[in-house]
Amino acid sequence: MRNITWSQAMNEAIAEEMRHDETVFIMGEDVAEAGTPFKVTSGLVEEFGTQRVLDTPISEPGFMGMAVGASLTGMRPIVDLMFGDFIYLIMDQLANQAAKQHYMSGGKLTVPLVVRTNMGATRRSAAQHSQSLQALVAHIPGIKVAMPSTPYEVKGLMKTAIRDNNPVVIFEDKLSYQMKGPVPEEEYFIPFGQANVISQGTDITLIGTSSMVQVCEEAALILAEKGISAEVIDVRTIAPLDEHTLVESVKKTGRAIVVDEGHQSFGVTSEIVARLNEQAFYYLDAPLTRMGAMDVPIPFSPALEDLTVPTAAGVADKAVKLVTGER
Amino acid sequence: MRNITWSQAMNEAIAEEMRHDETVFIMGEDVAEAGTPFKVTSGLVEEFGTQRVLDTPISEPGFMGMAVGASLTGMRPIVDLMFGDFIYLIMDQLANQAAKQHYMSGGKLTVPLVVRTNMGATRRSAAQHSQSLQALVAHIPGIKVAMPSTPYEVKGLMKTAIRDNNPVVIFEDKLSYQMKGPVPEEEYFIPFGQANVISQGTDITLIGTSSMVQVCEEAALILAEKGISAEVIDVRTIAPLDEHTLVESVKKTGRAIVVDEGHQSFGVTSEIVARLNEQAFYYLDAPLTRMGAMDVPIPFSPALEDLTVPTAAGVADKAVKLVTGER
Amino acid sequence: MTNLTTKDIPRLLQAYRQMVTIREFEDNANELYLTAKMPGLTHMYSGQEAVAVGICEALKSTDYITSTHRGHGHCVAKGANLKLMFCELLGKEEGYCRGKGGSMHIADQSNGNLGANAIVGGSAGIATGAALRSKMLGKDDVTVCFFGDGALGQGLLYEVMNMAALWSLPVIYACENNMYGEYTHVDEMAAGSLTARAEAFGIETHRVDGQDFVAVNALSEKLVARAREGEGPFFIVLDTYRYHGHHVGDVNRTYYRSKEEEQHWKTERDPILLLAEVLVSNEWATQQELDEFKAAIKKEAADAVSYALDAPYPDESEVDMHVFVD
Amino acid sequence: MTNLTTKDIPRLLQAYRQMVTIREFEDNANELYLTAKMPGLTHMYSGQEAVAVGICEALKSTDYITSTHRGHGHCVAKGANLKLMFCELLGKEEGYCRGKGGSMHIADQSNGNLGANAIVGGSAGIATGAALRSKMLGKDDVTVCFFGDGALGQGLLYEVMNMAALWSLPVIYACENNMYGEYTHVDEMAAGSLTARAEAFGIETHRVDGQDFVAVNALSEKLVARAREGEGPFFIVLDTYRYHGHHVGDVNRTYYRSKEEEQHWKTERDPILLLAEVLVSNEWATQQELDEFKAAIKKEAADAVSYALDAPYPDESEVDMHVFVD
C-alpha cells in the first residue's frame, strides 16, 4: 500500500467527498490559495473553485453560524478552524445552535456539518495555540467527536464525518500533518463508535486518543521488554464512545491506563475511567489510571512545555506500578 | 438566626463587598434599575449608582472582555451573566484571556473577577436556557468554580469569590432564587476547596453539587427509612475540589453516588468518580456510580423535561441496589 | 406613500387577516400563560404585526426566515398552522417540534421558517448561511433575518453582515426596533446610528414605519425582488412597539417606560387599526366585514387552543430520541 | 503637514532611536528563528515602526496599551527592556513572563503593556475594560488598543466600540492596516469602509499615513490629550506594511503579494528612512550621526541576544506555578 502524509490523506478525503456531492464545501481562513497555514487544503481551490473553497474573514463565530444555516438548508459545509483553541469562539454556534437543532425541532431539522480543527502541544505555540479541547465538545449532546491517530484514520473518519447527518468535530494533532502512513487507493470509510484494538495483551490495557495512541504503543514496547503484556486500544471517536470494546478489554486485563492530551481534570480520561469503573468494576485488579495534560495553561518555554504532556516513559512507568502492585 | 432568600443573600454579598472595596463593581444586562430579571440585584443601583452597577448592551463577549481588562488594571468586576447557557458566548474571553493571564505572564498579571451565572433545568425554559455548564469551566486551568446549595452558602462563597484574586465562576440554580434559609447577620466567608459533610453515614456516600445536594439529602431520608445509612456531602466548589473529604468518606462507606445536574458524559460526575476510583479503590465495595443530567438537549415539554434530571427517588433506588449488591 | 388601487384589495385583506391572526394568537397565548396552562415563559409579538406580515407577504414559502424569542408573529406570518403552533407552546407531541422546542424554538421547515432562537442575535449566522446556500446552488431564494434592536449588541451580526456584503448574499436583515431590549431603552444600548452599522459594510439600508403595513410591504417587495436578482444584502430598521411586557411576567413597567407611551402606540399607532382605516376609508371593506373577519379568526384561534389543550404529550420514550439523526 | 521646529529635535531623535531599536530587535529575532535558536513561531513588526512609536511616544508609562501577535514593536515602543524581551522570546526565566508567554504573550506591566495576544482581536475587550477602569476611578490614563486590519473581522470589536462610545471611554482603537491578514488582502476580508465601522457608533475616526512618524505622532498627541479630557473614544486607521511574511516561515509570498509591492514599500515608504530624511534635510542630524546611533543600537541588541542565549531556563518546578495567585 502506498504511504502518504496525514495532510494528503485529509486532502483526499475532502476532495473525494466534494467530487461525490456538490453540496459539500469548505470554508475558513486561508483555505483557498494558501491551502491553510499547514498546507492541508492545497489544490482544492484549483479543482473546485473559490465558490466551494471559500476564504473567509477572521470571523470564526460568523462563519460557523453560516455553516449552521447552510447545513440547515441542504448543504454539507466543512468548517476549517485553524486552531482548536478557537473553539471557544464558536462554542455558542456549535453548542447552542448546531448541536441542539435536531432535537429542538423534534427531528425535523438536521445540521450535517463538519468542523475540522486541531489540538496538541509541544510546538512552542504557547497557551492560546496548544490546547486540546475535545472534552468540552464531547460534553455537549448532539455533536460527534472524532480523534484520528494515523493518516489512514484521518481519511476514513473524515469521509464518515462528511457523510454523517449530524454535526461532527474532528480533531487532528498539529504534529501529525507530516506523519506518513499506509492509505489504500480504494475508497473506504471508518465507522464512528468503533475503537481499534491495535495490539492484544493480557496484563494491562492502554487506551489512547489521537497522538496519545502512539504514546501508548511506545509504552507497550517498553513494557514488552519488561515482560509486561499490554493491550493497546485507539479510541478513534470519543462521541460516540465504544464502551463495549474498552470494557471487554479491561475485563480481560484487569487494569487500564487512559491517555489523552486534553487537561486531565474534567477531561476525556475522567469519562472513560468513570465508564470503565461502572462496567468493569468487578474485574479490576488495580485502580483505573489516567494521564491527561497537566492542569496548567500550556507554557511557552521549551524547558517547561514537554513536562505538561503524557509521555511513553511516564505511561510505562505507571503501568509497571499497576501491574506489580507497587503504589 | 434570621431566614432570608437566596436572592437576598446574594444581594447582601455583593453589597457588602461593594461597601468594603471601591474597586468592586457589577456589570451585566439589566442589573441596575431592573435588578436583573430574577430581581437579585435590586437596590444596588440606588446605593452605589450607575457607575458601579452598570447596565450593558446585550454584548456578553464584549463586557466579559472589558471585565478582564478592568481586573487586569486593578478593579474587581462582577460579571452578571443572565443565563448560564451564555457561557458559550464568553468562553474565549473567559478561557483564553482571563484564565491564562496569570500563568502566561509568569505571575505578573492577575485577573480578580467573578462571573455570577446560573444553571438548572425544569423551568420549561428549553434547550438554550436550561443548561448546567460547570464542567466546561472546571476543565480550564486557572478558573475556580463555586456551586452553592443554600442561601448561607451563596453568600459565603460569593464573598470569598469577590476577594479571590483569580477568575471565579459561581453557578446558582435558577430554582433557588426564592429558597429561604438561615443566614447569619455577622460577616462570614466560606473557603473554597472545603466540601461540607452534611450528615454522617456508614453505608454509602451521596455526593452532590448545587441543588443536587437537596436531592441527595432527600434520598438519604428515603434510605434511612429503609435502614440504610447515607453520608451526604455538599461539594461546594468543584475547582478546587476537596478530594480529601470525599475520599475519606468513601473509604469509610465503601460506596458512593455522585450527583450533578450537568450532562453526565464528560461531566462533573466523571471527574469525581475518576478521582475516587484512584484514591479510594482498595476500599470500594461497589462500583462508583454517578448521575448527571441525561445526555440530551433539555426538552421543553413538561412531559419530558423532568425525566432528564436526577431525582431523589432515582438516587435512593440506585443506592439500595449498590448497598444490597443487586445489579 | 405608495399608491394603492383596487388591485391591492386581496393583498390587503390577506394582510389584515394575518395581522389579526397574530394578535389573536398572542392574546390566547397570554391567557394560557396567565391561567397557568402554558409552561415556561413567552414573549408576545402584539403590536409588531405589520413587520412580520409586511415582510413575509413579500416572500414565497420557499424563501427562508430566521426568527427570535419573540417569534410567534414571524411563524404565523410565514404560514404556520395555529393548531400545530399551540401544540408546540403547550409541549404537545403534535407541535411543530413535537413539544421539544416550545415557544422559543418553534420552527416550521415546511414554510421556510428556520426557527425561533433563544440566543439574542443567535440566528444572524444561520440566516446568512441560508443565503450563502442559495447563492452557491444558484437558487433565487431570499432569506430574511428578523432580530430586535437589542441584537445590535451582538458582534456576530457584524461578522456576518461583512460576509454577506463581501459575497453579495440574498439576505435581508430586518431589525425590529421596538425601542427596548428587556427593560432598557435602545438609546442606552446602541451608540451612534442604527442604520450606519450596516452601511459601514457597504450594505444598502432603509428605515421604515413598522406600524404601516403598506409601507413595510412595499419596501419589502422591492428589496426581495432585488435580492433575488443578486443585489443584496439589505438592512432595514423597522420602528415598532411591543404592547406587552418583555415577557409575559413583565407587568410593572413604569420604571422603564410610561403608561402614556404605551397608550399612544396602542391607540394612535396600532398596525391593525391603521390598515383597517386604509381599507374602510377607501371603501374596500366595511367595518362590519372586518369585524366578522375578526370573529372568524377568533373562533379559529379558540378552536386551535382547545385542540392543543386536549392533544397528547409526547411519550416518555421520546426523551432521548432526536439527539442524533441516523 | 505639521510644522516642526528645533524644539522637536529631541523628540524626533528619540523616535528615531525607538524605531531603529524595533527594526534591530526584529532582525535579531528573525535570525534567531532562522538559525533554530528560537522556538515556536513569531511575527515580525519590521516596516510598521512608525505606528507603534508614533503612538507610544504620545503616551505616558502609566497609560496602557494592548498588543497583538505582531507585538514586539509595541512592546519596545512602550519602553520595554531588550534583554528581558529576548529572554522571553527564548523561554528563559528572566523573560518578562518567566518564559511562559513567549513572543505571542509578551507583556510588560511595568510600562503599561497589558500584553500581546494570540487571539486576533482578543484584546479589544481588555483595552476597553482598562479604559473603563480609568473612567470609574477618575484617572486620566488613556488606553490604546492595537490591532490589525484582519481583526476587523472579529465581532468583539464592534461590541466594545459600542460600549466605549456609550460611556465615552478614554480608549483609542489603532487599526494597523498593513493590507493583509495572513495571506489575504484586506479588500477580500473587509467590505465597505474601514473607518465607517467605528463612525457607525458615533466614534470620531481618523486615517493617517502609518509610515510617517511625524504625522502619526502629531495626531496621537492630539487624540491622547483629548481622550484624557474625556472626549474619547477615537478610532484611527494607520496605513502601513509588514516587510516580512505573515510569520517567520512565510517565505514564498508571490501568490498573494508582488515583489514589486514589497520593494516599493521598503524603498519609498520606509518609516525609518523617512524620518532620517526629515532629520537630515533639516540639518538636525547628519547621516553619520544617525549611522553611529544605529551602530550603538545594533550593539545593544546584539548584547541583549547574547545575554538571553546564555540566560537560564526556568526550573522545572515552575511548570505548575502561577496557575492561581494566592
Ligand SMILES: Cc1ncc(C[n+]2csc(CCOP(=O)(O)OP(=O)(O)O)c2C)c(N)n1
Ligand atoms: C445572548 C443573549 N443574551 C441575553 C438574553 C436575554 N434576553 C432575552 S430577550 C432580551 C432582549 C432582546 O431585545 P431585542 O433584541 O430588542 O428583542 P425584543 O425582546 O425587543 O423583541 C434579552 C436580553 C438572551 N436570550 N440571549
Ligand SMILES: Cc1ncc(C[n+]2csc(CCOP(=O)(O)OP(=O)(O)O)c2C)c(N)n1
Ligand atoms: C481568532 C483568531 N483567528 C485566527 C487566528 C490566526 N491568525 C493569526 S494572525 C492572523 C492574521 C491577522 O491579521 P491582522 O489582524 O491584519 O494582523 P497582522 O498579522 O497583519 O499584523 C490570523 C488569521 C488567530 N490567531 N486568532
Ligand SMILES: [Mg+2]
Ligand atoms: Mg427590542
Ligand SMILES: [Mg+2]
Ligand atoms: Mg494585517
